[in-house]
Amino acid sequence: NHSSHQQIKRTLHKMAGSVEVVAxxxxxxxxxxxxxxxxxxxxxxxxxxxxxxxxxxxxxxxxGFSMLExxxxxxxxxxxxxxxNVMDGAIAxxxxxxxxxxxxxxxxxxxxIVGTNYYALVGxxxxxxDVKGYSYANFFFQWAFAGTAATIVxxxxxxxxxxxxxxxxxxxxxxxxxxxxxxxxxxxxxxxxRAFPDETETIFKPLFSRSEDSNxxxxxxxxxxxxxxxxxxxxxxxxxxxxxxxxxxxxGKPLPMPAHNTAxxxxxxxxxxxxxxxxxxxxxxxxxxxxxxxxxxxxxNTTISGAAGAxxxxxxxxxxxxxxxxxxxxxxxxxxxVAVTASCAVVLPWAAFVIGITAPCVYYAAHRxxxxxxxxxxxxxxxxxxxxxxxxxxCVGIFCxxxxxxxxxxxxxxxxxxxxxxxxIQFVAILVIAVWSSIMSGITFFxxxxxxxxxxxxxxxxxxxxxxxxxxxxxxxxxxxxxPLKMANTGVNGPGFRGVPPPAGSHRRVxxxxxxxxxxxxxxxxxxxxxxxxxxxxxxxxxxxxxVAEDLERGESAAQNQVVPVQAGWEGAQP
Numbered sequence: 001n002h003s004s005h006q007q008i009k010r011t012l013h014k015m016a017g018s019v020e021v022v023a024x025x026x027x028x029x030x031x032x033x034x035x036x037x038x039x040x041x042x043x044x045x046x047x048x049x050x051x052x053x054x055x056x057x058x059x060x061x062x063x064g065f066s067m068l069e070x071x072x073x074x075x076x077x078x079x080x081x082x083x084x085n086v087m088d089g090a091i092a093x094x095x096x097x098x099x100x101x102x103x104x105x106x107x108x109x110x111x112x113i114v115g116t117n118y119y120a121l122v123g124x125x126x127x128x129x130d131v132k133g134y135s136y137a138n139f140f141f142q143w144a145f146a147g148t149a150a151t152i153v154x155x156x157x158x159x160x161x162x163x164x165x166x167x168x169x170x171x172x173x174x175x176x177x178x179x180x181x182x183x184x185x186x187x188x189x190x191x192x193x194r195a196f197p198d199e200t201e202t203i204f205k206p207l208f209s210r211s212e213d214s215n216x217x218x219x220x221x222x223x224x225x226x227x228x229x230x231x232x233x234x235x236x237x238x239x240x241x242x243x244x245x246x247x248x249x250x251x252g253k254p255l256p257m258p259a260h261n262t263a264x265x266x267x268x269x270x271x272x273x274x275x276x277x278x279x280x281x282x283x284x285x286x287x288x289x290x291x292x293x294x295x296x297x298x299x300x301n302t303t304i305s306g307a308a309g310a311x312x313x314x315x316x317x318x319x320x321x322x323x324x325x326x327x328x329x330x331x332x333x334x335x336x337x338v339a340v341t342a343s344c345a346v347v348l349p350w351a352a353f354v355i356g357i358t359a360p361c362v363y364y365a366a367h368r369x370x371x372x373x374x375x376x377x378x379x380x381x382x383x384x385x386x387x388x389x390x391x392x393x394x395c396v397g398i399f400c401x402x403x404x405x406x407x408x409x410x411x412x413x414x415x416x417x418x419x420x421x422x423x424x425i426q427f428v429a430i431l432v433i434a435v436w437s438s439i440m441s442g443i444t445f446f447x448x449x450x451x452x453x454x455x456x457x458x459x460x461x462x463x464x465x466x467x468x469x470x471x472x473x474x475x476x477x478x479x480x481x482x483x484p485l486k487m488a489n490t491g492v493n494g495p496g497f498r499g500v501p502p503p504a505g506s507h508r509r510v511x512x513x514x515x516x517x518x519x520x521x522x523x524x525x526x527x528x529x530x531x532x533x534x535x536x537x538x539x540x541x542x543x544x545x546x547x548v549a550e551d552l553e554r555g556e557s558a559a560q561n562q563v564v565p566v567q568a569g570w571e572g573a574q575p
Contacts, residue, residue: 047286048137054282055141057275058148062089064271065151068330069158070474071264072379074257076464077159078474084154084163088170092147095174097121100146101139103175104182112190114183141282142182145222148279149178149230153441155379156234157454160244160461163469165454169237169444177440178229181433184217185225191217191429193410204411207425212412215405215422217429220298221280223342223392224433231386232434233441234377240445241455243376245462254371257378262326269330276302276337280344284409294408298344301352302337305344308356309336316364331367332360334384339392343399345408346417351399359388390430397423 066085070078092100098120106115118124124135150170157166183189188197193216196205206216219225248254259265280302281295313332317325339359340352347355366383370376377383400417416422448454455461460468467473 043286043288044134046288048134050287051134051137051141051282051285054278055137055144057278058141058144058282059089061144061272061275061279062086062147062151064268064275065148065155066268067264067271068268069155069379071261071266071268072155072259072327073158074464075260075475076466076473078260078466079470079472080163080465081154081158082474083470084166084170085151087167088150088154089147091167091170092150092174093143095171096143096146096179097139099175100179100182101142103179104142105138105187106183108183108188110196112184112188112192112195114180114189115187138285141285145226145279146174146178149226149233150174152227152230152381152385153234153237155381156231156377157237157241158378159465160241160455161237162452162454162456163465165448165452168448168452169441172444173233173441177233177437177444181225181229181436184432185219185429191432193218193412206412207428208421213414213416215410215412215414215416215425217393217425218346218396218400218405218410218422219342219393219429220345220408221283221341223338223340223389224429226389227338227341227385228389228393228430228433229437231382231384231389232437234381235375235386236438236441237445237454238375238377238382240442240449241376243374244378245458247376248374252374259327265330266326269333273306273333273337276306276341280341284345290407291409294345300349301340301344301347304349305340305352305356305359306333306337308353309333309339309360312336312357313360313364316360320364328364331363331380331384335359335363335388338385338388339395341389342392343396346396346400346404348399348401351395355392355395355399359391362387362391390434393426393430393433394423397426 062085066082069081069085073081101121102117102119103114106117106119108115121136121139124139150173153169153173154166180189184191186192188194190196191207192204193206194201194204195207195216196210197203203212204216205211206214208214217224244257246255247257277299281298284291284295284298287295310329310333313335314324314329316332317323317328321328336356336359339355339362340347343351343355363380363383366387367380370380370383397417397420400422402413402415402417405417406413416425445454456465456468464473
């Protein structure tokens, strides 16, 4: 009986130990689940912050486009081009929120053409649960890209487009032209690496095989989706508008229309180069799960290609233009950046270098071709974004390496790059984007031309869009009686203002009198003060007495721009 009692105690002790172990295991399982959930939420939070940060920098590229374009156009059209860039962002925000995001990233019910939900972001939080914050950040990031696509077009149609007509095009681009291409390549459309997903969204059917043996179109940062689409749309706008007044002579030869502010162009290009790191690196859409390493490689490839483009363009300008042209160098920089955007995650740095030195050649050839065809693209948007964007899409098929495809975030591991299929798929993408953007933007521009009109009258164009469309000028005001500029113009401030002699040997541009008018007595009184009461009223005509410190711009007529050499004996200087 005693031995049986001890055995029973040992058995009960073992059973109690087993219960404790089971309880401990259950507790550990609960803690594990909690920790996993917290870690997953941390990953989502970090990735959301990554999208907000990079999306903000991509949006800052609008400032780069603004400075670049404003410096490249005539000083009489600066307000107009700046206003367009601001409105591109605003219009894209509303239109992409209401319609564009749903078309681009909504579910397409298996047809692969356009999304059918998430319009005005309705349902984006209900379906996605704990990652709804990431989904909102994704919309923010994608909106910045939509604004970029529309802004590219503004360069092609600069200096002669009706402001209201351009706003209409910008809205149509953000609703109709841009979002379907987004869905086809970046969503679940028929060209996408994630085409026709199953219910679990783990099995996809991309071109050409519609199996895991194919990758579909790879355009990592948007050489085709954003840049090529914007460039071809800009080309159609330039054709519909025709060239600016004075761009070509009677024989069809191009006449020089130089940029009015090179400093603004250089600043804009530098901002764009900076923003391109967010444009390409941010296209990882996340920074966790090794994607930070992918972003590091993308940053290197972006740097090498852009730098190579700038250097190659400098050589091109020296060889073919017989001078070191900073405008061509800037365009070469942008050409290199545009071209590497599609392949930045799936190629090695040596390939990025080859892409970078080749892209400026593509740009310059397209630039010369447009001039030969008498197509006026003031910012060379089609050569840079359209042609170099197409070249960049094709470079994915030339230089991509199979081992980097899945590593970059694409779903399938195969040998599509090495066996040449990827090149064919990329070529199909070029054709689709070129045809779609050309047809849709052509319909839009020529439709607007036939209805509301798209080009300002010739006299308005000659006068400048700033004054006719916006009632002002970027560099001087129509001063009132008490404005600081009025006081400056009557001699209160130093050299360079009307009423105060500029330094000896300097040159000042003389502008028409309607800029500002003032009683002649003020001019005479200040002139007497300067000459000790000995100076007589200047014989310079009234319309030539508005002195503005500004370089000569473009190829305007001598009647509009007279350069006055001012010597030490300034009294009575004649233009």
